[in-house]
Amino acid sequence: MISVQTQDFNLADEYQALRNTDYSPGAVVTFVGLVRDLNLGDEVSALELEHYPGMTENCLEDICQQAKERWDIHETRVIHRVGKLDANDQIVFVGVSSAHRVDAFAAAQFIMDILKTEAPFWKKESTPENKRWLDARESDAIEARKHQK
Numbered sequence: 564m565i566s567v568q569t570q571d572f573n574l575a576d577e578y579q580a581l582r583n584t585d586y587s588p589g590a591v592v593t594f595v596g597l598v599r600d601l602n603l604g605d606e607v608s609a610l611e612l613e614h615y616p617g618m619t620e621n622c623l624e625d626i627c628q629q630a631k632e633r634w635d636i637h638e639t640r641v642i643h644r645v646g647k648l649d650a651n652d653q654i655v656f657v658g659v660s661s662a663h664r665v666d667a668f669a670a671a672q673f674i675m676d677i678l679k680t681e682a683p684f685w686k687k688e689s690t691p692e693n694k695r696w697l698d699a700r701e702s703d704a705i706e707a708r709k710h711q712k
Contacts, residue, residue, distance in 0.1 A: 564639075565623045567614055569646040572656055581638050581660040588637055588660035592667040594675055600650035602688060602697075609689040610654070612645040619643075619683050626677045630659070633673065634666040641674065643684065673710050680707040 564580070566572075574595060581591045598610045627639040640658040648654055657674050661667035679700075686697040 564641075565620050565627065566642045567616070567619050567623070567645055568642065569644065571644070571653055572642045574653075574656070577640055577642070577656055577658055581640060581658045584638060584660065586637060588667075589662045590664040590667040591658065591660045592664070592671040593659075594655075594657045594671055595653055596655040596675075598648045598650050598652045598654050605690040605692070607650050607688050607690055609647055609649050611647050611687040611689070611694075612643075612654070613685045613687075614643075614645050615683045622682045623678065626674055626681065629677070630670040630673050634661070634670040635663070636661040636666055636670045639670070639674065641678070643678070643682070645684070676703070676706040676710060679703040 574593065578591060578593055582588065598607070600607055623641050623643070627641060630636060630639060636659050638660045640656065642656040644654050655678070657671050657678070659667045659671045659674070661670070680703050688695055688697055
């Protein structure tokens, strides 16, 4: 399941959705990303996220499909919020179920790393002094390159 949405998500509900399937997973791995309250040495009060509807969802579906082709996983769930979010709000959820933890961890890491570098999201941060568009982080690119075949 892929969702790009403005509303918040409930971690417990998403976890249960990954567990309650036609088969019994041996592992469920989840990741929740939060809006930073400090970035680049500045206090952050909010983050505004924009995306390209349709293209963003297709990109996320493709990333999850790549994970399914590389690891033995059952289900993936990705939720990414857009709109105006306050510091410490939940921004992204990645969940993976599998028969084994190694595949679940590896697939979740892959999905998050590739999402950060390939999914078409644009982020504008609000600080006490101004608003600024955020550039891609080199550290995200480094992590994504680790997954190249």
